Amino acid sequence: MNSLLLRPLPSTSLSRRASTAPKRVGSVVSFSERRCRRGVAAASSWMEEAGVEVLEEGVRRNPAVSESYRPPGLPRPNATVLEAQARVCTGPEQTRPLGEEQAMRVLDTILRSAMGELKDEPVSNAQLGAFFAGMAIRANSFPEATQWSDGERRAMSLFWPRLVNVLPPEVKFIADPEGTIMGANGLTGPRYVGQGTVEMRLVGALREVLAGGHLGYEEVQCVLKDVLPVELGTANSTMVSEALLAAFLIGQRMNRETDRELKAYCLAFDDELGPTPVADVNSLTHYGEPYDGNTRFFRSTLFVAAVRACYGEACLLHGVEWMPPKGGITEGQMLKFMGANTHLSPLQAKTLLEDENAGFAYLNLQEACPPL
Numbered sequence: 001m002n003s004l005l006l007r008p009l010p011s012t013s014l015s016r017r018a019s020t021a022p023k024r025v026g027s028v029v030s031f032s033e034r035r036c037r038r039g040v041a042a043a044s045s046w047m048e049e050a051g052v053e054v055l056e057e058g059v060r061r062n063p064a065v066s067e068s069y070r071p072p073g074l075p076r077p078n079a080t081v082l083e084a085q086a087r088v089c090t091g092p093e094q095t096r097p098l099g100e101e102q103a104m105r106v107l108d109t110i111l112r113s114a115m116g117e118l119k120d121e122p123v124s125n126a127q128l129g130a131f132f133a134g135m136a137i138r139a140n141s142f143p144e145a146t147q148w149s150d151g152e153r154r155a156m157s158l159f160w161p162r163l164v165n166v167l168p169p170e171v172k173f174i175a176d177p178e179g180t181i182m183g184a185n186g187l188t189g190p191r192y193v194g195q196g197t198v199e200m201r202l203v204g205a206l207r208e209v210l211a212g213g214h215l216g217y218e219e220v221q222c223v224l225k226d227v228l229p230v231e232l233g234t235a236n237s238t239m240v241s242e243a244l245l246a247a248f249l250i251g252q253r254m255n256r257e258t259d260r261e262l263k264a265y266c267l268a269f270d271d272e273l274g275p276t277p278v279a280d281v282n283s284l285t286h287y288g289e290p291y292d293g294n295t296r297f298f299r300s301t302l303f304v305a306a307v308r309a310c311y312g313e314a315c316l317l318h319g320v321e322w323m324p325p326k327g328g329i330t331e332g333q334m335l336k337f338m339g340a341n342t343h344l345s346p347l348q349a350k351t352l353l354e355d356e357n358a359g360f361a362y363l364n365l366q367e368a369c370p371p372l
Contacts, residue, residue, distance in 0.1 A: 063333035069322035078123040080109045089134035100151025107159035114166040129243030130250045132175040141212025174247045198226045209251040220264035269371040279353040281314040293328025309360035314353045318363040
């Protein structure tokens with residue numbers, strides 16, 4: 001165990017001293033007496049200097065009830081189609097083909113929603129784009145074991161002649177972009193170009209993605225800047241079909257982004273934000289867990305980072321409070337529940353990382369990268 005640590009384990013006496021109740025300091029919940037030797041009085045002035053504050057008990061919510069964090073204005077997805085998305089909108093080895101009964105149920109749900117029969121739980125355009133993108137990529141490029149099952153083929157042959165009459169043209173394009181999957185009922189795809197310049201560029205990129213291919217760095221950046229405007233609702237913002245955007249994003253994920261595609265996603269808005277603050281520390285460990293949280297197992301990263309900070313190893317966590325599809329427990333929820341301020345600016349986080357009583361900070365994506 002000692003070989004895995006940058007410094008020796010603390011002595012028994014130090015461990016006893018460190019077992020005192022944690023001190024809440026801004027976005028830090030510090031468990032080290034050594035790191036907090038100046039005490040609570042000094043901590044309050046330090047917090048004022050850093051521009052942070054401890055949240056009141058009344059604004060905290062229990063992370064165990066992670067669904068309570070869901071924004072009230074965000075519509076819920078159709079559960080039947082969402083369950084199918086979890087099976088078919090994933091990687092070449094992880095995809096689990098639908099059985100005939102489930103495929104029938106999913107396509108019947110999509111048909112009834114498109115006909116306006118599901119008022120309480122309709123299938124959103126984003127779900128339609130993601131589901132049919134997953135089906136198209138599996139048919140075009142996945143290994144035989146994760147391509148369409150016989151049950152999926154039978155269900156699609158039964159429902160597609162009816163679906164083609166009620167689905168919007170962009171969804172029919174996503175389902176069969178080159179007219180090679182649905183036979184005579186797949187003629188929309190090859191002719192579809194989109195509406196306006198932005199959608200035309202997105203459709204061109206999607207043809208490559210839906211065939212299982214990859215894009216160049218400039219192509220990905222161009223699409224992202226088109227569909228993710230920095231200032232929403234202004235004259236410069238351009239909205240595209242949610243189905244097309246969902247198909248593009250899940251399609252890139254299913255195809256496993258190349259290094260250049262990932263670089264394009266990471267750097268898409270760097271030029272909008274100015275220089276990143278650089279903390280004056282010997283080393284800095286970044287922890288970026290899946291932003292949609294955990295629902296099935298203990299999420300220990302927060303506590304690992306806190307312990308490392310007690311040893312003088314600066315640690316930075318980043319994420320969001322709540323995010324679909326999983327909608328699980330996140331570091332942001334746990335820190336907020338413990339009374340921390342989870343909305344620090346990058347400059348405030350830099351101050352925490354450099355302070356000998358902290359060495360630990362959490363950045364919310366809303367503060368770190370507002371365009372995203």
